[in-house]
Amino acid sequence: VAGSHSTVYKDPMILVGPENLTLTVHQTAVLECIATGNPRPIVSWSRLDGRPIGVEGIQVLGTGNLMISDLTVQHSGIYVCAANKPGTRVRRTAQGSLVVQAPAEFVQHPQSISRPVGTTAIFTCVAQGEPPPQITWLRNGQILETSDHIKLKNNNSTLSIYGINQADEAIYQCLAENSAGSTQASARLTVLWADGLPSPPQSVRAETVSATTIQVSWEKPLQNTKEIIGYVLHIRKAADPVEMEYQEAVSKSTFQQLVTDLEPSTSYSFYIKAYTSRGASKASEVTVVSTLGEVPAMPSLFIKVINSTTVQATWEPSIKLGQHEGFKLYYRKVHLSQYTGPVLLASNITAYNITHLDASVVYEVKLLAYNQHGDGNSTVRFVSLRETVERTVLNPPCDCMKDEQNNKTSTTGIIIGIHIGVTCIIFCILFLMFGYRGRLLMCKNVQEQLSTPQIPRSQRSATGLVLNGATRRDRDDRDLNGKQLDMNELERLFPASPSQEQQEKGITSAHSLSAPHDETQISTLPLDEFSIIEEQPDPLPKNPHATSPAAPAPNQGSANEG
Template identity: 60%
Template sequence: MYADLRSKKPRTSECVHASCLASELSFILEPSDVIAVRDQPLMLDCQVQGEQPITITWRKNGLPLPFSPRVQVLENGTLLIHRFQKRREGTDADMGEYDCAAQNRYGLLVSRKAKVHLASLPKFHTHPVSMSVNEGGVARFQCQINGIPEATITWEKDKEPLNTSDSSHNPLITCQFYNCNIASSFIYTTYSSIQLYVSGAPRIYKEPVILSGPQNLTITVHQTAILECIATGNPRPIVSWSRLDGRSIGVEGIQVLGTGNLMISDVTLQHSGVYVCAANRPGTRMRRTALGRLVVQAPPEFLQWPQSVSRPAGGSAVFTCVAQGVPDPHLIWLKNGKVLMPGQTVKLTNNNSTLALTRISSDDEAIYQCIAENSAGTNQASARLAVAQAKDLPAAPQGLMASALSINTLQMTWSPPPISIADSIIGYVLHIRKLGEPDHMELQEAISKDTFQHDVTNLQPSTTYSLYLKAYSSLGASQQSNSVIKTTLGSVPTPPICFTKVLNSTTVQVLWELPAKPGKVEGFKLTFRRIPLTDYHEPIKLPFHASAHTISNLEPRAVYEIKLVAYNGNGESDSSKRLVSLAGQGMSGKRLCQCRDAEASLGSVVIGIHIGTACIIFCVLFLIFGYRRSLLMPWAGPAGNQTIVPASQGGIKIVGNQNLHQCLSHVIINNCN
């Protein structure tokens, strides 16, 4: 079922392409919710504007609406149902959700969904009940109705309309008759009368009691909210209202009905909150309270609409759609009326508020709609993508190659473009993605037009990447180059944390902890040298699971530097060093640090003294006056008896006789900052 519209003029748009300007489709009038009467005609509007010819189709509950003499589409797109029907089995009933779709040669646009309900006879959900009360008390009759449309309820007292605005009305000591009347657009009925008996019992003191407090209520903006609060007591309590959050209820649109009910007309989002009904005994602080929550919902409204754009083939386009509402609206995207799902070239981010299309082709030319939905309603905004057919786009880059430079760097190279098109190229874009990850995880790096070699940094070790290149001109992007698969180098281990333990005057035990990631450990290398010698002993290779090694046959009373590294197929870690003295058994070496040789520096000097009080005093004098050679000359022995510890490897120079050397043989030098 369709109709051709030929009388509508195209509207202007922000689309940058000339054909896009003339092709914009938009709704002038969309179908809206309606209540239909059985066996009566029903009309649903659908009027659009845009480039002709435009075809209008209708759907019911998401399916094409079948054509029949009873169901027709008028020339202006309006749906006409001559006799609205309801079958007992419900399969052919006309109730449901209707939407119309407008289509021209550029795309298809779908309207909002309109709910069509069948008018029904109002039925009592809660009947009022006759009751007897004391004079001065409160009688509460409840009359609740179900029906479509919502019925209007009025009350009569003794066959006369009841003046509900008279808050001072008090019944006499008699029997009175009340009627609950129901009126709607299609039916009127009157409920049989109920009776209220008022007795003249003596009035005694009664504490305030709230017979009916406010109920939790959810409504939509601009509707009217009524919060009930009926209280009784003797003397009659005073009913007041407040908000639990302390904010003012306000005065505009606020009215207290009778002796307590609160009515808020034309509610807004600011009216949402918890309301407190308080029944106060006059002249005292005695009160009773009841709480009710009012939730005000708002249908979606757009803060940012998607804009129509024109893009060249091979390029990308981004549509942004931002909506607000209460509760927060859910966003979905349609392409020519069909739900758009994420894929290799379709990316939805920011809670579906951003639609990104990559590697655009002619198949992507369509009308894209953003549908915002929540429990209060729906809204839609649309934009068109026009794909420019550029004939002179640059050719795809050739000769793309990759090589691994380090654990986190790949070097890309490619061939320069032919001279005939080199001037038209304005730059390149390199697309980078981990192998196996989806396309929306892809990263892009822009490269200048005169560059044919590029280093991709900040990558992960031992990770395989897929890369390709595109050339760009002022008309758009080229086709992608050949894809290159390359893996970064692995990482070396981190330095092991080591400790030393002096077992005796010629033996030292080295212990260490296995290094943490990154870098798998294949083994360890342990080497050492005697201070002040510069040459290390040949490294001792240890397996990856080893965590200790004992070095024996060392020279007594000597100072040794011990160095430990971890290694794998990618290289060696930084070394962990320690200086240890064998002057006394049981003395443990102090940890040097985990730092590079080039970064070693004199950090501190630790002096251990084991000879006695005299040696302590002598060592202190040396530290104070050691660099003032003239003060030490009387104690200096022959040159052949002097002991020198070279300053290499961060050491210090010690000058003195053999006794002084024995005193300082326990010095351990820490080369850390």
């Protein structure tokens, strides 16, 4: 459409990013960040390590440049410039590093000192800076060279001068420097020399007595010997630094000293000083001598039986006395005089297997260490393989597969047995529960059959039940569903023989005497032998031959169930 204005959106883009800068403290750093885009991006700054940039001395110039004034070492780091599109998360970043250096400066300056002749002087010089400065010592403006009595320690921050003399008196300078600058400090060493001090002891000699002992002898000084109160012997391994030196005091009348507890085949240096109440003399000449070598000490030996024909010898070399070059191993049967061996073994070997032995005898095993000075003392052990043979016979190898199968079978049988037992217990419990319930139901039915309703005598029926001869009143008409037994019909269907009739009459008469008709007796006999009798309401005249007044009439019939 003519006259319409179109808007072109552009993502942010950084045209100029921050450069890598290396500056010194107290300077000012400017980190550039020029970005473009539509709409105009928002420029922000951060540190890559996540630390806050801070606000003191921090200023944003124009649309994005970062200026840091009065730089310190803590300002060093990587700075990130971010150009953000407003209202979105679209952004572009650029980064640059800032390194702030600090010139060397002293934390501790060396101090001037005065020391008597023969003592030790120590100077300390500690400096800091970024990067850490290097320390160099000078003597009267010249680089100081180290020697046996001049040592530098702790990254050259400590200068030690042992056994000082007049030649050591000078100005000592400490120079600390790094890429940001340098600084220096100086101190003077004054050597005190008292008039009348003795001259150095003369003719110092050292003689080797043994592998661990050296005897040192000397002669008294040539000058000023009257005030001598004693001597001090300085001892040090030739390979050790001066600070590892140690001393032994000797009386003024003694001109020799036996130095013990030394190491074999080791070089030692010795010198002597004479002491007075005012100070020490200069050091005598240094003499160096070595102790004698010595054969190695006995190693620790252990024997282990491997099988009926093999034993293993293991050992640990002794750290005492002389060094060993190797080992010699011997073994023999105890009843023989000749050894088998020696078996030569290198110094780094500590185990050896002796094979093809006779299991029926006892063996002697001997081990010793040797070096260029000879063989050391041996360590002896005795070993018997007989017990191993007996154990092998008494405990033959087992058939592991068979035992495993047997164990599996036994375990399976145990599990099956447990399951069967649990099942049986469950069935027994169920059987007892249902059996008890059935018995309760049966007893209830029997009780219902045997129970007689308590009704008045006038309402009782004339019909009764005879249970094995016992008379029982029949239930009421409602229990018989209103039906009356037709005794004539029963007599017609089941005619009784004369003997049965006579027998029934006798039974009925007998029970009539013992139990009246209005009483009920419960029989304990089975219910299968019930007898049903119907009594007539109007009895016939009494028969003089009858045994019971309640005997039935001749035309009365009976029927037996079952």
